[in-house]
Amino acid sequence: MDTLISVRDLVVGFGQRTVLNGVSFDVRQGEIFGFVGGSGSGKSVLLRTIIGLLPVREGTIEVLGTELSQASEQARQAIQRRWGVLFQQGALFSSLTVIQNVQFPLREFLNLSPGLLDDIARVKLEMVGIKADDHNKLPSELSGGMTKRVALARSLAMDPELVFLDEPTSGLDPISAGDFDELIKTLQKTLGLTVFMITHDLETLHAVCDRIGVLADGKIVACGPMETILKSTHPWAVSYFHGRRGGALAARHLTKAE
Ligand SMILES: Nc1ncnc2c1ncn2[C@@H]1O[C@H](COP(=O)(O)OP(=O)(O)O)[C@@H](O)[C@H]1O
Ligand SMILES: [Mg+2]
Structure with a gap:
């Protein structure tokens, strides 16, 4: 498919x-x-x-x-x-620890032993670069980047094909x-x-x-692909991709493509 x-x-x-x-x-x-x-x-x-x-x-x-x-x-x-989802708002459950957050979808969908739940969640957290020291922290103790990583680990808990x-x-x-x-x-x-x-x-x-x-x-x-998007004449696309912030990146992209 x-x-x-x-x-x-x-x-x-x-x-x-x-x-x-x-x-x-x-x-x-x-x-x-x-x-x-x-x-x-x-x-x-x-x-x-x-x-x-x-x-x-x-x-x-x-x-x-x-x-x-x-x-x-x-x-x-x-x-x-x-599939796994990382939502824009409220990425994590605030009352659950990092590792409990990652285990949440596993508990919901599968019937696994506590040991296996821990093992799987640890692997997922390792994949996204969250160290063991941080596994028992609460979301309020994490930086923004770490929060997103934990949320990503949670979205990957069930080994999805699509995220x-x-x-x-x-x-x-x-x-x-x-x-x-x-x-x-x-x-x-x-x-x-x-x-x-x-x-x-x-x-x-x-x-x-x-x-x-x-x-x-x-x-x-x-x-x-970006080449196609950069050729779009739609006003929003033009102002976004060729505007103040987008212009320099577009120029770099087009030079690279030549
Ligand atoms: N549950 C809802 N009830 C009513 N309006 C909604 C709801 N969810 C989103 N909207 C409206 O739909 C529009 C698109 O929202 P959204 O998809 O969140 O925008 P974005 O592109 O920024 O993600 C917005 O005007 C928002 O107010
Ligand atoms: Mg949005």
Whole structure:
């Protein structure tokens, strides 16, 4: 199977308001798909709709070969176990320790002995660079970068094929954000993950994303590798990718591509 997520003509809204108005795109197996758009454009709404937390008004969403809105409860649960999610807000449970947070999805889905739960969670935390000394800390004792790493470890707890990340580097300083990008790239390669990542970090989009989807006016207005995105004439894409912050990176990218 080449396509892990296939969204067609998706319409999602709240009351009178239509947020997504005909969104179509595919995420291919093994790629890091970056998803970008203005603040409030509907990126998180799209993610939450794909994973079944918000209702579809029109259109179809197929994830891992199954159309979730048509699937039985049992089939939906089976699919849910095959993806991991790092949400934008409230990444961790504040009353649980680091290691308990990572164990949470394992407890929810599997019936494992305490020893095995500890072993698996330790491996995941090691993968994201959280040292044993920090495993029994509470989220309030962690830095922003560590919090995101623990949340990433938790999203990987069930060995997912597909990972959804909602602005994983927002709020991090540039160095921590760069380290996190590297980590995602390494994990994607070593674990063979497919990654759907919402981000407004231009560095991330240039450095780690294989393809990018641009959301504006409730639609995907550009989709493809960075070369394609840089050629888009949509006003939002132009101002974002060729504007004050994006311009220098775009110039560097185009020189490199020559
Ligand atoms: N549960 C909800 N009820 C009503 N409106 C919502 C809800 N969730 C999101 N919205 C609205 O949908 C729009 C898109 O939100 P969101 O997807 O969170 O934006 P972003 O692209 O910044 O992630 C916003 O205007 C937001 O206020
Ligand atoms: Mg959001």
